[in-house]
Amino acid sequence: MGPVPEEIDVVVVGAGQAGLATSHELGLRGVEHVVLEASKPGSSWLGRWDSFTLVGPNHTVRLPGAPYTGEDPGGFMSRTEVADHLRAYAGRLGRVRTGVPVHALRPLAGGGGYELRTDGETIRSRVVVVATGAYQRPLRPAAVAGLAPDVACVDVLGYRNPAGLPDGAVLVVGSGQSACQIAEELVVSGRDVVMACGRAPWFPRRVGGRDLFEWLMDSSFYEQTPDQLASPAARHGANVQASGARGGHDLHYRTLAALGVRLMGHLLEIDGRTARFAPDLPEVIAAGDAGFRFVRDTVVDVARDRGLPVPEIPEPGPLDTAAPTELDLRGFGAVVVATGFRSRYAEWVDVPGLVDAQGFPVHVDGESVVAPDLHFVGVHFLRRRRSSLLFGVGDDATATATRISARLSLST
Structure with a gap:
């Protein structure tokens, strides 16, 4: 016989911001639990590129029990600073087991509870919260194959x-x-950069003496729910183009073109050393400009609602959208693919019907509809647009911890 499985009432999988916020809220409610982390708390942030910074200002780090309290609320933490913040948070919570990857999760035979397989051991739990992050697997489109x-x-x-x-x-x-x-960093370093463009909104980093995030957080933008989107696939849409590097600055197709980046339509295919692009660069830029106008209107509405001076936000200037549809890649050293992320839930959670066609959990208020007592926190657009963000995940963690606490109280 193998070792006897460990029995734990509540297991949280993942010690990023979602898992730690959930642990904090469970602890406040007296719910005994552990957090299993494959590496170290906040380690996913260290997987980003060297110069990576937050795009939202530091004051938007509003995790329950761990808000930003530093001396630079308008700055932008580096990847290592974010990871350090989360590690300190985990240390105060005292519930995290590091170096414990969960390779498989499945319902117990006969129903009621779950079995989690880690390195060399099995854990059984009545309730599981999956908090493995919004960015699990980089998407590599077929066009680069x-x-x-x-x-x-x-x-x-x-x-x-x-x-x-x-x-x-x-x-x-x-x-x-x-x-x-990445394109900006490469071209500033002296590289010749070509960019296969997709549709993404953009907006100036600051207008009217306020940061873009401050305007949007004062609006209903981050309160948008999945059912308010044009389609389920819209959850994968690109965020507003911006940068927190070097103190935060404007970054979009026009600033990139001014630096010398050659803009193309979206990538159709690469055949050896020949890349082919759609002739849709004008439409791509027009879509981004439509996003700019949407954000501009949002900013104007916020200013009027709050009695603030309405900032002057000029229309975008002209941009040359003539672009070839074929490119010889001889002389190119690399292709960098940054087309978003997809989930990995179905790779290790053995529950049929767990996710929808887009890879998002099928749930009601964060609890799986096909697996009772299996919860999700930190998923993009789980409840709202801000569900996975450092200023929004805490609300979802609170809702989930409250639900779990009430459920366990009824069962005792």
Whole structure:
């Protein structure tokens, strides 16, 4: 016979901001639990590139029991500073078991509770909270599959800095915050950069003496629920293009073009050393400008509602949208793919029907509809747009901890 499985009432999987916030809220309610972390608390932040910073100002770090209290609330923490903040948080909570990866999770035979398989042991739990983060697996689109094998293809978790790439020009595939930030870093370092663009909104970093995030947080923007989106797939839409690097600055297609980045339509395919693009760059830029106008209108509404001076926000200037549809990649050292992330839940959670066609958990108020007592926290758009963010995950953690506490109280 093997070792007797450990019995734990509540297990939280993952010690990032979602898992730690949930642990804090469970502790406040007197719910005994443990947090299992494959590496160290906050370690996922260390997997980002060297110069990575938060895009939201430091004061938006509003985790329950661990808000930002430093001397630079308007600054932007580096990846190591965020990880350090979360490690200190975990130390105060005292519930985290580090170096304990969960390889498999399945319902117990006969119903009621779950079995978690880790390295060399099995844990049984009445309740499980999956808090493994919003960014689990970089998406690598089929369009890059035909790239010549001697050209490096690096995803957003594999990129570290310009010097880490082979010599030569770089094709950046993507349009969100990460793609723009990496493209900017590369071109500033002296690389020739081509960018395969997708549709993403943009807006100035600061207007009317306030940061973009402050305007949006004063609006209903981050309160948007999944049912208010145009389609379920819209949950994968790109965030507003911006950067927190070097104190925070404007970053979008126009600033990149001014630096010398060559903009193309979206990538259709790569055949060896030939990349083909859709002739849709004008439509891509127009879509981004429509996003700009939406955010501008939101800012104006906030200013009027709060009695603030309405800032002057000029229309975007012209941008040359003529672009070839084919590019010879000879002389290119690398392709950097930054096209977003997808979930991994179905790879290790053995529950049929767990996720929808987009890979998001099928749930009601964070609890799986097909697996009672299996909860999720930290999922993008779980309850609202802010569900996975450092200023929003705490509310979801509170709701989930309250639900679990009430359920356990009724069962005793």
